[in-house]
Amino acid sequence: MTLPTLLIIVLAGAGMAYMLGRMRSQQIAKPIGGVRNLASLPSYYASLMGLWALLPALLLIVLWSVFDGAIINSLVRAELPIEAKSLSSEDLGLVMSQVTNAAAGIGPADTLGVEYQGAIQKLSSLNSTSVKAMPILAIIVLIVGCLLGYRSIRATHNARYGVERIFNVVLIVCSSIAIFSTFGIVFSVLFESIHFFQKVPFTEFLFGTHWSPQIAIRADQAGASGSFGVIPLIVGTLLISFIALVIAVPVGLMSAIYLSEYASARVRAWVKPALEILAGVPTVVYGFFAALTVAPAIRNIGDGIRDWGAENGIQILANLSVSSESALAAGIVMGVMIIPFVSSLSDDVINAVPQSLRDGSYGLGSTQSETIKKVVFPAALPGIVGGVLLAASRAIGETMIVVMAAGLAANLTVNPLEAVTTVTVQIVTLLVGDQEFDSAKTLAAFALGLFLFVITLALNIIALRVVKKYREQYD
């Protein structure tokens, strides 16, 4: 029986248990004068019985699916011949996978010696037992759950408490999934980063001004010493994010003010969704827009200015050089990308400013723009700052646009017309292609990931703090 079939059977069983519970509770209610004399409504008894049937069986299936591989593996390992037990962990893994293949009938059966036949047979018998036992056990658990639930239906038993408690637990489990996966990701990045810092000193990573992650594979290879100074990447990231914010904050803020204070309901109904569509454009689309349209346009403009400068003998302009992959292009397009973030978050906080404050200001004879500048904007400012910080962490973490438009050269520069590279771009290039997971080059990606995570986490914490402080102002 396959897993989907089993799940459908269990769900159907739980549904039947629900019906049964409903019938049973109504049956109990009849002689004592109706549903109102029960401690809970029939639907609660029915839900409780359904959950009694469903949850233990579901739990069994989940635990079984998660752990049966590991248990079978350890049982089979015990059957391996003695010489296999002295193997190193990598070789043992190799042997185990050969055993697995043999048991599944894949590949040549005779790669392993006769002494392994015991293990192979054990594995196939355990596997077939497991496949047969799980559905049977699950259905038994389902039926036992049904019986227990059925017996618990009594006029005096308050099923509401049980249902509420189970519901509570289900909610807790769901929310912990998100938390635990975050922890899992953080820890996996953290451990790989620790490996990296065993190879490259922490201070060199943090304060080094040269980034060149190529490491010589052979001793005689030239020009690939491998240096992991993160400063050029940080400067590049901050430069592009700064340009993006310079574009996005004024434009986003102004459009938010227009939408919330000036626009009529009809304009708002059109413009707001249009802005949100901008947020829905995939970043890779922005990426090729940046690489194919904006970057060449900027270079052409730069070239035009240089030629004009040369003709007119203006030395500064004649020396102008614009790279075809520039921080400016990536920053501008990224700025356009985060306009909807800024405008939508600012719109929310501006709308949250109570109308009574605006009335107070109008009542004193201020104009609309004075009211916005002197009352609405200052009142909304902390919330707007929070929104801007969230947009900034989005800009710092953005990858696709910078991969396509900003280039790979780790130049330490603040000139927006040169090619720079960012933390995220380097993570991509470090991990693309065939990699060995014990070289500093690959592990550097994890250190960069950790670094980026710490920065955006800090920004988010600051943003949330600011927003929270703002909330306390009116209430």
Add this chain to the structure above:
Amino acid sequence: MNTAINNTMSEIAKETYQTVGKPLLDSPKMSIKNTNVFYGAKQAIFDVNLDVGHNQVISMIGPSGCGKSTFLRCLNRMNDTIDICRVDGQLMLDDLNIYDKKVDVVELRARVGMVFQKPNPFPKSIYENVAYGARIHGLTDNKVELDELVEKSLQRCGLWKEVKDRLDEPATGLSGGQQQRLCIARAIAVNPEVILMDEPCSALDPIATATVEELIHELSENFTICIVTHSMQQAARVSQRTAYFHLGKLIEVNDTSTVFTNPEHKLTEEYITGRIG
């Protein structure tokens, strides 16, 4: 814009209503003639005629939804902020036609200040709240004058002693009654001629209410005050004249003592004796 409003208005039938009592005065500060107010297609105020006397307190009473707040908000064009609201009629402040299209709303509101139902201090310091209007209208030329104006306004509202050591603290930290007196101080700092008060005490406790009522009484020496209130006792305590509104119509206007002791109209009598409410 005003002509557009008038054109639209003429298409809508207007009811007329004859107010009983003494709605008109000899030389009024404000004079409201044949005024109708519409929210979209719904008429909220029907043909109101009312004069407001110099340095007098006039209170407007009536059951909820009778249009008294709507009427009050016409007097400094606060209704302009509501898109669907249209006002038709002649509303005069001295010689100024309030709804004339040449009128600068900003100047009008500097002359006709407003205090709201819920205290609404700006999330700024106490000082900045009072200085706000003066800064906007450029009433003072330097910091010394501004300081003086702030102190004088706070003193007139009896708030100076309570806050003089914490002028830089946020106004939102004051108690409800103090906040409302601050809002009044903010309004009088602009030195308006008329102050509109929309249920200024409904969010305050009895002691704070008494303080504010005392203040209204003192302010009436220098300002014309229109106050909307739900409390008939308050109307009786603070005002010289009382106007009773019912379902958008101005039923009766008279001296406060007359309205409360000897109402002319049956509806007024039913309201003040508690049979409508």
